[in-house]
Every structure is written in structure tokens, then in C-alpha cells.
Amino acid sequence: DSLLTNPDVRGITFVGSTEVGKHIYSTAAAAGKRGQALTEAKNHALLLEDAVLERSIAGIINSTYGCAGQRCMALPVVVMQDSIADEAIEMLATMAKALKLGPAYLPESQLGPVITAKHREWVHSCIERGVAEGADLVLDGRGASVEGYEGGFYVGPTIFDNVRPGNFVGDSEIFGPVTSIKRVSSFEEGLAVMNANRFANGSSIYTSSGYYAREFAKGTHAGMVGVNVGIPVPFSTFPFTGHKDSFFGDLHAMGKDGVAFFTETKAVTSVWFTDEHAKEKVTTWDGTLTRG
Structure with missing residues (x-):
């Protein structure tokens, strides 16, 4: 808190958990x-049922399991229309x-380890919680190991079906390949x-x-929206625009917002x-001049 209240600090920018972010923003x-x-x-x-299914599932795979799911713009939840769900889930699991x-440094690797042993334990605990809450475990990534790299903190691809409102795995950030x-x-x-x-x-x-697509863009609460895109991150010239419990503040990161956040503007009015x-003789304070 000493950094947040230090008189020499003009502004605070932070990336991290919601609980800490709330505290940082309110204190600042x-x-x-x-x-x-x-x-x-x-x-x-x-x-949706009219999607080009194979390309859509490929995009979801790349989004969910790229970086082992350890990125804030992954798509760890897929809301599917019932009419195509069985076919889509089978394709997703395959x-x-x-x-x-x-290891991520090998060109042939498609799914690397999570960051630490502690984080692997966390992801495992989330999977166990999903099972306990009644979601259907279609694919279980616990126990994953790579020959020659047994010391790596691997979690295999994991898929839950029939995740219901209130289920932890569907509502909370896991930061893993789930x-x-x-x-x-x-x-x-x-x-x-x-x-x-x-x-x-x-x-x-x-x-x-x-x-x-148009109705979705208008109606979604999210600040960054993709249409047939797995990672809906805009170019750096546009703001990185989260909302609700994903962001606290007025000016977002990147784009014009990012420049404005780190800039203090001034307006200078001058007369020479x-x-x-x-x-010339000045007779009033407002600058009216009397000549003669």
C-alpha cells in the first residue's frame, strides 16, 4: 500500500487477480x-449449429490449449447448441x-507444461472439483507425463460436458488446459x-x-469480441477492453486509452x-484598451 499511496506515484497499472486488482484500484x-x-x-x-464445425473446433483447440491454457484470452468455456453438441464434443475430444x-521449445510440441508444480496441483484440484460438482468428465488430463521429461509439470487436455450454472470449472478462472x-x-x-x-x-x-454475429457483438458483455476467432485480441492500436470483474478503471490498456492513461494533458492559454x-493605457482589468 505504500506504493499505492506514495505522493511521487501518479498512477497505478496492474495485471493479476480480481481480488488484488479491486484493492489496488480502490486504494489508488x-x-x-x-x-x-x-x-x-x-x-x-x-x-452455433450453423458454424463450419471442423474449422471452429480447430480454433477452439488452439485457443484453449495454446500456452497450456495459461493466458487470459483463451476460451476455456464453449457454449454449444444441443443440436450439434454431441458431434462437436466428439470432434473436440479427438x-x-x-x-x-x-517442452515448449521443441517445434513438435503442441501442449507444454504449466508453470509450476504448485499450479499443476491447482489445476488437478479444479478437475477434481468439477467431478465432485457433477460435470461429466469426457477427457481427463491428470497423470500426464512425457518420456524423457518426467520432471515437467504436464496436464493433459481436459474436457467437461454438461457444466451447469454455479459449477466452479465453468465460472472461475483455472489457467490450465481445461x-x-x-x-x-x-x-x-x-x-x-x-x-x-x-x-x-x-x-x-x-x-x-x-x-x-452482429447481435452477438452488440449483446455480449465482453469488451473484446471475436467472430469465428479463437483469441479475440485486437491489434495494439485498439484498447484491450475488459469489463465487469475483468477490469477496474476508466482507461483501458493499449490503443488511445493506453496512451491517455500514461499522459497528463495540459491546456495553455496565452497572450503576448x-x-x-x-x-497603450489599460483602463479595465479585462484588457480593454483606451487609445489617445
Whole structure:
């Protein structure tokens, strides 16, 4: 807190957990400083029955399991229409099983380890909690190991089906290669399920319908929106725009917001006088000049 309240500090920017981010932002604001806290996420993808299925599932695989799921813009939750869910989950599980585990520095590796042994234990505990809460474990990544690299902290691809409202694995950030499937009957129900989450960093829709893409972009609570895109991160010229419990502040990171956050603006009003002006008599404070 001494850093947050130090008179020499003009502003605070932070990336981390929601609990800490809330404290940092509120403390900085109370001290009269500008604050910017980018916090947790639980990004959702909405997979509609009119989507190009194989390409959509490939995008979801790359999004969910890239970086072993350890990035805030992954899509760890997929909201699927019932009409295609069974086929989509089978395809998802088949593609996930085919991923080659290994050290990230090897070109052939497709799924690397998580960052520490402690974090692997955390991911395992989340999987156990998902099972305890009644979600269907389609693919279990616990016990994963790579020959020659047994000391690595590997977690294999994990998939839960029939994740319900209130289930921890579908609502909270895990930061690991764990996919949660939520089934819905329609676009409207899917959007409502996504917006019920307390986080609103990014969201994507997989569809062939321009109408649904437009309605999704308007209706999603997330600040970064993808259409048939697995990682809906904009170019750096646009703001990194989370909302709800994913961001605390007014000016976002990157883009014009990022520049404005680290800039203090000034407006200068000035008048210049010549030697001729110096000879003139000023009769009022407002600058009216009497000549003669």
C-alpha cells in the first residue's frame, strides 16, 4: 500500500487477480491517483449449429490449449447448441487427444507444461472439483507425463460436458488446459448464459450468420469480441477492453486509452504583448484598451 499511496506515484497499472486488482484500484483512487487493473477472465465461445464445425473446433483447440491454457484470452468455456453438441464434443475430444505434449521449445510440441508444480496441483484440484460438482468428465488430463521429461509439470487436455450454472470449472478462472462445455438450445439462451458470468474480458461466436454475429457483438458483455476467432485480441492500436470483474478503471490498456492513461494533458492559454502594446493605457482589468 505504500506504493499505492506514495505522493511521487501518479498512477497505478496492474495485471493479476480480481481480488488484488479491486484493492489496488480502490486504494489508488482513494489516494487521488489514476488506476488501471486488468484482472481475471473466463472467456466463453458460443458455437452455433450453423458454424463450419471442423474449422471452429480447430480454433477452439488452439485457443484453449495454446500456452497450456495459461493466458487470459483463451476460451476455456464453449457454449454449444444441443443440436450439434454431441458431434462437436466428439470432434473436440479427438483433436485434443491428438495433441503432442512436450517442452515448449521443441517445434513438435503442441501442449507444454504449466508453470509450476504448485499450479499443476491447482489445476488437478479444479478437475477434481468439477467431478465432485457433477460435470461429466469426457477427457481427463491428470497423470500426464512425457518420456524423457518426467520432471515437467504436464496436464493433459481436459474436457467437461454438461457444466451447469454455479459449477466452479465453468465460472472461475483455472489457467490450465481445461475446457468446460455448457449446452443451450438457442442463440438467445447461449448469450444469456455467457453474460451471466461475472467476468467479461473476451468472447467469441462461431457462426455462418451475419445476423447472429452482429447481435452477438452488440449483446455480449465482453469488451473484446471475436467472430469465428479463437483469441479475440485486437491489434495494439485498439484498447484491450475488459469489463465487469475483468477490469477496474476508466482507461483501458493499449490503443488511445493506453496512451491517455500514461499522459497528463495540459491546456495553455496565452497572450503576448509588443512594445506598441506597452505604450497603450489599460483602463479595465479585462484588457480593454483606451487609445489617445
